[in-house]
Amino acid sequence: MSYPNRNNPYTFDEFLEWRNEVDFYADDPFIQAAVKTYTGEAWQEIDRAARGFSPKVSFRWKDIADNIAVPEKRPYMVYFDAHNHRVDRIVRPTETLIMEKEVFSEALFSNKTPKWEKLVKMFLLYQLGEACIACPVTCTEGLVAILEQFADTPELNAILNHCKEGVDGDFGIGAQYLSEIQGGSDVPANVLEAVKEGDAWRLYGTKFFCSATHADYAVITAKPAGSEKVALFVVPSWLPGNKEKEIRNGYTIDRIKWKMGTSELTTAEITYNGAVAYPVGPLDRGVANVVGIVLTYSRLTVGLSGAANMTRAVREAKKYSELRDAFGLTIGRFPMVEAQIRDMEHAAQRTTAGAFKPKFPQQSICIFLKSKVIVTKWISLYWEQAQQLKGLFL
Ligand SMILES: Cc1cc2nc3c(=O)[nH]c(=O)nc-3n(C[C@H](O)[C@H](O)[C@H](O)COP(=O)(O)OP(=O)(O)OC[C@H]3O[C@@H](n4cnc5c(N)ncnc54)[C@H](O)[C@@H]3O)c2cc1C
Structure with missing residues (x-):
């Protein structure tokens, strides 16, 4: 029973004080036990790495992730600069950029990072929800994996190195664009066209669901002109030297979708009009x-x-x-x-x-x-x- 009280004393503070003190790894006996059970002889090393990493996620990045997860901080597009140049700039909050830089600087996909360490760190990171981090992290992992298998040109090796080891402290970020307007699951039905012009492959057409649109590189499915088979390409968002000048690599971001969730991360509709693309693997094995x-x-x-x-x-x-x-x-x-x-x-x-x-x-x-x-x-x-x-x- 309760009496009226015009100064309603209800507060979340006790809960929030507790929540602000939770260390995702140190305060979770289950994940510690899982690490000990599954990582074998490496567990002490992995445990130590997780304990060092966890406070960053649990406190600093959690606060940033909370801050950017509000409608007022949704990313938005600036299509033209003040001098009528098409730039297709994705404007994201500064906090997002800071967190992204810090997270990718962890070099999760570096040769120096043991695989178990990467897995535990990703598990801790994913406790932030999307936060404009989860999708690009996994897309970068996929990009690294495909390039590790197929990178056979200086361009692809440079991209692989950028994503794995970083260049001057800057780590490349990946995305993956398969879905087209006529169907996402049905990748063999893709119609985006890849044309060999001189030495370079170029893409023409549209992709309809392009998440992590801010990424440096995208893995893209497309059909070489005259072929019914899908090929796989890696497309840099900017050709070397053009990122600073905001000159995108032969494509426009037509719209970012209005999403109910994960809106800290953009998902866009893109038109390619001659984007330079690097083939990855045999041209008839793209789907595989x-x-x-x-x-x-x-x-x-x-x-x-x-x-x-x-x-x-x-x-x-x-x-x-x-x-x-x-x-x-x-x-x-x-x-x-x-x-x-x-x-x-x-x-x-x-x-x-x-x-x-x-x-x-x-x-x-x-x-x-x-x-x-x-x-x-x-x-x-x-x-x-x-x-x-x-x-x-x-
Ligand atoms: C927020 C968001 C972000 C996205 N980001 C990306 C991205 O970055 N890159 C990208 O490539 N795509 C992206 N997608 C697209 C997503 O991957 C596709 O939506 C998905 O592949 C399904 O395709 P679809 O929506 O065209 O559905 P469809 O392919 O039309 O399928 C609709 C339904 O039909 C049924 N169906 C289809 N095929 C089969 C089958 N073979 N067997 C049984 N049932 C079947 C299923 O019930 C399925 O759910 C994103 C989507 C969303 C919503």
Whole structure:
């Protein structure tokens, strides 16, 4: 029961004070146990790296990610400069640029960064949600993976080096544009045209869903003129020396889509009108290579980021349920709330373990399939699909 009070004393402060102190790694025994279980002999090294990295994500970048996730800070386009030059500038908040620089400077894809360290750091990063970081990180991972397999020219090797090791402290960022207006899943139905003009390949046509539009490079599917087979290209957003001059590489950003979520990151519609493109792999194996390598990384990230998002969501929901009262009782003591949070926690833990486990034994897949949690199903299904697709295409 309560009496009227014109100065309603309700406050979130106790919850927020707790939340501001949570270290995503040091305060999460489950992820520590997962690292210890799965990383084998490397675990002490990985554990140390995670403990060093986690405060940056948990405090500094979390605050930035919170700040930029408001409608007032949505990125927007400036199409022309003051002197009538088409620039197609994507304007993003300064905080985003600072965080992006700091995150990519971690050199996640460098030869010097052990694979397990990269995975744990990505898990921690993905607890920020999208934040204009998650999509470009996974796209860069896919770009690096495809180039590691196929980079055979000075241009492609320079791009690979920019993304992996950085150039003068600046790390290249990747994107991947497959979807066209007539269908996203159906990549073989792509109609974007690639034309060999002299020594260079150039692209003509449109892509309809281009996320991480600010990236330095995009992996793009297109059909060479006269061919029904899709080829794969890497397209720099600016040719060397042109980024500072804001001269894009033969394309325009026609529109950025109005999104309900993940709006810190732009998703654009693009028209190519002669963009210089570097072929990657055999011209008739574009679908095989993009699915087998690039999309496999994206799909595994869907699982890893699902695990990370759930981990943070359930941690915060659980704490809040210990502080919030309704009908004279702390809500976490209502059996249905308690059970729901327990279910969510188990789903987050199963998904995390699934994302860290190097191979799925049959038993785990059975447990996943019995689970009613869609995201957990996703992981095993995507994993199976990825394995099948790898088998089919590689
Ligand atoms: C916010 C956002 C950002 C995006 N960013 C990018 C990006 O950066 N790069 C990029 O390339 N794409 C991007 N996409 C596009 C996205 O990947 C596509 O939406 C997706 O591939 C599905 O394509 P579609 O929407 O054209 O649906 P369709 O291909 O038309 O499919 C619609 C539905 O049909 C059914 N279906 C289709 N094919 C099959 C099949 N083979 N078997 C069974 N059922 C099927 C499924 O139910 C499917 O959901 C983005 C999309 C969104 C919403």
